[in-house]
Structure formats: structure tokens, C-alpha cells
Amino acid sequence: MLLAGDVGGTKTILALYDGGLEGLPASILREETYPSAGYGSFEDIVKDFLRDQSEPLDAACFGVAGPVVDGRCQTTNLPWLIDERRLMPLLGISKVKLLNDLQAMALGLLWLRSDEWVELNPRAVPATGNRAVIAAGTGLGQAVLYWDGHLYHALATEGGHGDFASNNTMEDGLLVYLRNKFGGHVSYERILSGPGIVNVYEYLRDINYAPESPELAGAINRAEDPAREITTHALHRGDALCRGTLALFARIFGAEAGNLALRCFATGGVLVGGGIAPKILPALQDGHFMQGFCAKGRLSEFLCAVPVRVALNFHTGLIGAADFAARMLLEKS
Missing domain, CATH: 3.40.367.20 (Hexokinase; domain 1)
Incomplete structure (x- = not known):
């Protein structure tokens, strides 16, 4: 079970993916879009998205609009500080990764038809x-x-x-x-x-x-x-x-x-x-x-x-984040 996110200054998209064969993000199970400025923190959006989630996660990756240094990002167009270490206990997993949003998008572009x-x-x-x-x-x-x-x-x-x-x-x-x-x-x-x-x-x-x-x-x-x-x-x-x-x-x-x-x-x-x-x-x-x-x-x-x-395709950032989360699962094996 993979959690992927595209965190932008205007909107934040979160999605659950089925890992599929060999951990690859085979299919999307659920997706929600949130107005970023309507939330005080990224963690608030994650909590809202996972409020009815019963199946445990295996890995999560989020493309974030801003520089990511040592697993932390002070977002450029939002007053948010996002930290991998703070997300781990919230998500109940250790495989959590923040990527720059364009880094995630670049990976997602490789998937397009x-x-x-x-x-x-x-x-x-x-x-x-x-x-x-x-x-x-x-x-x-x-x-x-x-x-x-x-x-x-x-x-x-x-x-x-x-x-x-x-x-x-x-x-x-x-x-x-x-x-x-x-x-x-x-x-x-x-x-x-x-x-x-x-x-x-x-x-x-x-x-x-x-x-x-x-x-x-x-x-x-x-x-x-x-x-x-x-x-x-x-x-x-x-x-x-x-x-x-x-x-x-x-x-x-x-x-x-x-x-x-x-x-x-x-x-x-x-x-x-x-x-x-x-x-x-x-x-x-x-x-x-x-x-x-x-x-x-x-x-x-x-x-x-x-x-x-x-x-x-407007979802390349999300696709790239899911791709990276899948790669983390493959590293586990």
C-alpha cells in the first residue's frame, strides 16, 4: 500500500496506490484534492485523507514545492514546514520520503504514453x-x-x-x-x-x-x-x-x-x-x-x-511520487 502526494502552493493531491507486482504502483485506489491554503499544516491534510484508512501503509513519498534538505522542506509558497521524521509516526511507517516537486514530476514524466x-x-x-x-x-x-x-x-x-x-x-x-x-x-x-x-x-x-x-x-x-x-x-x-x-x-x-x-x-x-x-x-x-x-x-x-x-497529463508529480515509493519497497526486498 503506497501513499503518494503532490504538494503545491495552490492544491495538494494525495492518493493511495496498490503496490501491484514487484511493488510497482499498478493501480490507484483513492485520490483526493485539497486547497493547500485552507490548511494550517500538511499533517492536517494527511490526517483528513487517512481518517477512514484501516489497511496499513508500506511506503509514502511526497513531491513538495520547495527545497528539500535533510528530509525537511520549508515550502516556498506556503507557511508549512514538512519533515519526514514528523510524518513517520503519523503514518506508522519508516519508509517516508520528501522529494522536490519537480524531482517527483521528472520521474512521473518517464511514465507517460x-x-x-x-x-x-x-x-x-x-x-x-x-x-x-x-x-x-x-x-x-x-x-x-x-x-x-x-x-x-x-x-x-x-x-x-x-x-x-x-x-x-x-x-x-x-x-x-x-x-x-x-x-x-x-x-x-x-x-x-x-x-x-x-x-x-x-x-x-x-x-x-x-x-x-x-x-x-x-x-x-x-x-x-x-x-x-x-x-x-x-x-x-x-x-x-x-x-x-x-x-x-x-x-x-x-x-x-x-x-x-x-x-x-x-x-x-x-x-x-x-x-x-x-x-x-x-x-x-x-x-x-x-x-x-x-x-x-x-x-x-x-x-x-x-x-x-x-x-x-496533470498528474505527473503524483505518478513520480508513487514511483519513488515503489522503489523504496523494492529496496526492502
Whole structure:
């Protein structure tokens, strides 16, 4: 019996898996989604999920949005401290593991079927080797799938908090705008995330890139999720200001995906996960993403041959956590 979790700044998903043959996560038995901000601690969510659980657990693994050090994580977008040692007595087992959420997602991406991907690079040349994983959602996550010649190993990073580097006059202005807004350091996460879409929109609005209609302004002000409102007006209503927002977002997203590909020499490809990419797929397919991805000077030719794929499955973090829990069971035998 495996307990897996995908712990994000917006929502937390927990699921029970049947270990199946040889401990592999063969089937999901129960799954629940919780609003993360509605709970004072991760332990409260776990208790709620297990309140009617009678069968004992064998292993548990949770992908957590934040840096994991010595089995502990102070979550980036939540006031939670999650500790493996505190979870062990709560769950009644010693096999408990915290992974960075992108580390778990990277493992989960390895399980996806061919029909759960959309290719972005028509010039790609398939090859083996390391893979880069990048995912925009509540924040910006990055990971590396290191290829040892036989297996992939997921390596955690906090690359989404690296310095944003502008590449043209428009982006120069965005950097200055966000530096003034946040009082100094501007990370890629300030742009490539749900709140980042809003930041890009407000920048373009304030430099008069295109007029903001009163209807749109009112809708954004009333929206529980302003980024979703901006995306809807861009993709379904053709609003010029919102379309410009997604175009700039897509180009910067591609540029940072290209940066990550260079850093880990991702000959095996770039895997784009997270909740935002599938929702703005038309904006990623219209050329801006790949333009940013390939614009790397002397290394442009290399990057233009790297496969780039968007994952359509939203549960890869959960799948990867279950995969790791299963691996812990196999270690036991």
C-alpha cells in the first residue's frame, strides 16, 4: 500500500496506490484534492485523507514545492514546514520520503504514453542523453533527468529562482519594471508562473502596449484567478493586450527552457510540465516559444535540434511520487 502526494502552493493531491507486482504502483485506489491554503499544516491534510484508512501503509513519498534538505522542506509558497521524521509516526511507517516537486514530476514524466505529449520543435532530432524538465504553475520549477547510460535519475534544482536575463528592449523594460515592483532581485519565477502572467500583463498595460478595455479590467479585478482571465481573453476573445502578454510569456518561457537545456546538456530533450503549458498550448505553438528557445548565439544550431515536448497529463508529480515509493519497497526486498 503506497501513499503518494503532490504538494503545491495552490492544491495538494494525495492518493493511495496498490503496490501491484514487484511493488510497482499498478493501480490507484483513492485520490483526493485539497486547497493547500485552507490548511494550517500538511499533517492536517494527511490526517483528513487517512481518517477512514484501516489497511496499513508500506511506503509514502511526497513531491513538495520547495527545497528539500535533510528530509525537511520549508515550502516556498506556503507557511508549512514538512519533515519526514514528523510524518513517520503519523503514518506508522519508516519508509517516508520528501522529494522536490519537480524531482517527483521528472520521474512521473518517464511514465507517460506517446499520446500524452505535444511536440513543439518540428526540427527535433531524437537522441539519448540528459533531459531538462521545466514547469510553470503557481511557481516555476526545474529539474534534470540525468542519463547514466542505462537509467534516468531525477535531480532537484531551484533554478526557477535564478536571475531573469532580458534579451531585447521589450524585456529590458520588463526587467526594470519588475525590479522596481519587487525592490531588487527579479527571478524567472516572477514571470513564468501564474502570478507572473499577471506581472507581464500589468507591464504591457502600463507601457500602453495596447488599450485595456473597461470590461477586461473589471473582469480581472473580480477574478479569483486573474491569470486565467488573461489567458481566456487572449485565446478565446482575441484581446490584443492579453495576446501580447502570452506572446511575451511564451518567448521568455522558451528562452529559459533553452538556458536549462544548455546547463544540463539536454541532448535527450526538454520536457515541459506544469499546469500552465497545456492551458496555453496555442500560444506555445505559434513560434514565440521556439524562437526564444533557439536564440542562443553560437549554440543556436544545437538547440534547434533538441526535442521539446509539452506533457498533457496533470498528474505527473503524483505518478513520480508513487514511483519513488515503489522503489523504496523494492529496496526492502
